[in-house]
Amino acid sequence: MRFSKKIVAAAGVLAAGSLALTGCSASSAASPGSGSTVASAADIARCSPAKTTLNVTFGLQASEQMKVAVAALTKKYPGLTVNATPQSTADYGDLTKTIVGDIAVGKRPDVIMTGLGQLKFWVDTYKPAPIDVDALDSTYQKQFLTAGTVDGTVYAAPSQISAPVLLVNQKALTAAGVARRPTSDRKRISSKRRPS
Numbered sequence: 001m002r003f004s005k006k007i008v009a010a011a012g013v014l015a016a017g018s019l020a021l022t023g024c025s026a027s028s029a030a031s032p033g034s035g036s037t038v039a040s041a042a043d044i045a046r047c048s049p050a051k052t053t054l055n056v057t058f059g060l061q062a063s064e065q066m067k068v069a070v071a072a073l074t075k076k077y078p079g080l081t082v083n084a085t086p087q088s089t090a091d092y093g094d095l096t097k098t099i100v101g102d103i104a105v106g107k108r109p110d111v112i113m114t115g116l117g118q119l120k121f122w123v124d125t126y127k128p129a130p131i132d133v134d135a136l137d138s139t140y141q142k143q144f145l146t147a148g149t150v151d152g153t154v155y156a157a158p159s160q161i162s163a164p165v166l167l168v169n170q171k172a173l174t175a176a177g178v179a180r181r182p183t184s185d186r187k188r189i190s191s192k193r194r195p196s
Helices: 005-012 060-076 092-104 116-126 142-148 170-175 183-193
Strands: 018-020 053-058 081-086 111-113
Touching: 053 060, 053 092, 060 081, 092 111, 092 116, 116 142
Parallel strands: 053 081, 053 111
Antiparallel strands: 018 111
């Protein structure tokens, strides 16, 4: 089954990242490593939303975003059916294992939520459809697309990028003999990391 680039893009921004694994005409259930292309995007003119069901698998952390995405998709594409199945985890590694297990027993979702750390695995193993970046909403923050890109092709449209923060117990560091950086050094380092 193939679905449109616009449907892929709309579903693609619902969580940390989504991949289109299949789409709206008959799908081949190609196995990993078989060398065949599993998914390809199609023009909306070749896809009837009323005859299309999207099966989406996502983690619990995206439950609210999924409700919004499903409502937007079904409003834009009347007749479209979206079966959105939350998994009982918010851990991307566990989510990946669950989806791979589902695929192995023939329960292949059309769109999945994935962590950015798993993106290359999905691209290498299942060859998902690329995201049509021109179909993304005009308010989408396109600087996030780099994180969803593998070998120059955009496969995921992340809705956010994690910003790791290190907090330290300065009293414990001082007690251990670690010198505190002068304030001017900390400000200089901090200002270099801020986006322009």
